[in-house]
Amino acid sequence: MKKHNNKIVTLTVSPAVDKSTKFAGLVAEQKIRCETPHFDAGGGGINVSKAIARLGGNSLAVFTVGGATGELLQDLVKKEGVDFQAIRTESWTRESFIAVDTITNAQYRFGMPGPAITDMEAKEILKTVEEAKPGFLVASGSLAPGLGDDFYEKVAAVSRKVGTKLIVDTSGAALEKAVNEGVFLLKPNVGELARLVKAESLEINEVDDAAREIISHGKCEVVVVSLGPQGAVLVTKDICEHIPAPPVQKKSTVGAGDSMVGGMVWALSEGKDYHEMLRWGVACGSAATMNEGTQLFTKQDAHKLFKWLNTYGEKYQIHNL
Numbered sequence: 001m002k003k004h005n006n007k008i009v010t011l012t013v014s015p016a017v018d019k020s021t022k023f024a025g026l027v028a029e030q031k032i033r034c035e036t037p038h039f040d041a042g043g044g045g046i047n048v049s050k051a052i053a054r055l056g057g058n059s060l061a062v063f064t065v066g067g068a069t070g071e072l073l074q075d076l077v078k079k080e081g082v083d084f085q086a087i088r089t090e091s092w093t094r095e096s097f098i099a100v101d102t103i104t105n106a107q108y109r110f111g112m113p114g115p116a117i118t119d120m121e122a123k124e125i126l127k128t129v130e131e132a133k134p135g136f137l138v139a140s141g142s143l144a145p146g147l148g149d150d151f152y153e154k155v156a157a158v159s160r161k162v163g164t165k166l167i168v169d170t171s172g173a174a175l176e177k178a179v180n181e182g183v184f185l186l187k188p189n190v191g192e193l194a195r196l197v198k199a200e201s202l203e204i205n206e207v208d209d210a211a212r213e214i215i216s217h218g219k220c221e222v223v224v225v226s227l228g229p230q231g232a233v234l235v236t237k238d239i240c241e242h243i244p245a246p247p248v249q250k251k252s253t254v255g256a257g258d259s260m261v262g263g264m265v266w267a268l269s270e271g272k273d274y275h276e277m278l279r280w281g282v283a284c285g286s287a288a289t290m291n292e293g294t295q296l297f298t299k300q301d302a303h304k305l306f307k308w309l310n311t312y313g314e315k316y317q318i319h320n321l
């Protein structure tokens with residue numbers, strides 16, 4: 001019997017070094033004193049790899065790096081215990097700045113544009129993915145300047161060629177084009193799903209039909225629509241299942257979507273079915289909201305919430321919908 005390929009690769013074409021700090025009071029024209037900053041490796045695919053590592057799984061994070069900030073990014077990824085393959089770019093890796101005002105508790109997130117990626121560098125990324133031939137590939141995050149909004153479409157074509165199950169988590173034209181080529185799994189939030197089906201907005205009770213529309217066109221096998229504090233809906237050709245988010249003390253929702261994707265792809269690589277995949281996704285997404293700032297989740301919280309969903313999820317759903 002052919003062995004199932006459960007290798008996971010994540011792809012981040014526009015990663016960032018996230019620099020987080022706190023300050024007391026936002027005042028223009030004056031020097032704002034900030035606390036000692038904390039550095040994290042950021043970007044969709046890298047976050048997904050970090051989430052998989054938290055759960056005890058393995059993945060290979062493929063991402064672009066350039067300049068001194070690129071060196072720092074690699075150090076930060078190494079510290080997370082994530083295997084990686086860095087693709088050199090001429091331009092420097094970008095930085096993001098996240099600052100919390102301790103007086104109002106408001107969080108300010110400043111994102112810089114990513115470095116432009118050349119055609120040669122883009123080809124290198126596609127070649128790396130093709131040669132890795134993973135069982136699962138997660139392409140997550142925004143595209144870098146210079147790539148063209150059809151880049152994930154090219155990733156989808158390569159995935160199909162080498163028999164890789166592609167999971168795409170992005171938005172706008174990049175998402176639309178990838179879906180037109182065909183992907184295995186999508187995890188849009190409601191806004192992203194609405195744009196995909198060309199609707200202005202969607203009510204929660206319209207989400208399953210919208211997801212089914214994409215599946216019926218043969219463009220995708222599984223759609224998991226994330227609903228923030230309301231959990232998520234799983235839709236396939238034969239299944240439609242809503243699972244609520246467990247009640248948690250929310251601190252910051254940053255990284256909830258990436259944690260959810262990490263939990264789902266890890267579950268699939270462990271041979272779990274779609275029902276269990278959905279519960280791991282919701283558990284990891286909600287566990288990520290229990291921590292401040294850009295921190296993801298702890299293994300303990302994810303397991304606790306997963307257990308909660310298995311025990312109370314169904315009952316809770318009946319009373320709350």
Ligand SMILES: Nc1ncnc2c1ncn2[C@@H]1O[C@H](COP(=O)(O)OP(=O)(O)OP(=O)(O)O)[C@@H](O)[C@H]1O
Binds near residue numbers: 232246248
């Ligand atoms: N306020 C919350 N309370 C509990 N769980 C939450 C909350 N917000 C998000 N989650 C969990 O995280 C999952 C993903 O969140 P969400 O739907 O906000 O994704 P997203 O919009 O893609 O997020 P991101 O901005 O990280 O990309 C949800 O399905 C849910 O399990």
Ligand SMILES: [Mg+2]
Binds near residue numbers: 169189257258
């Ligand atoms: Mg998201």
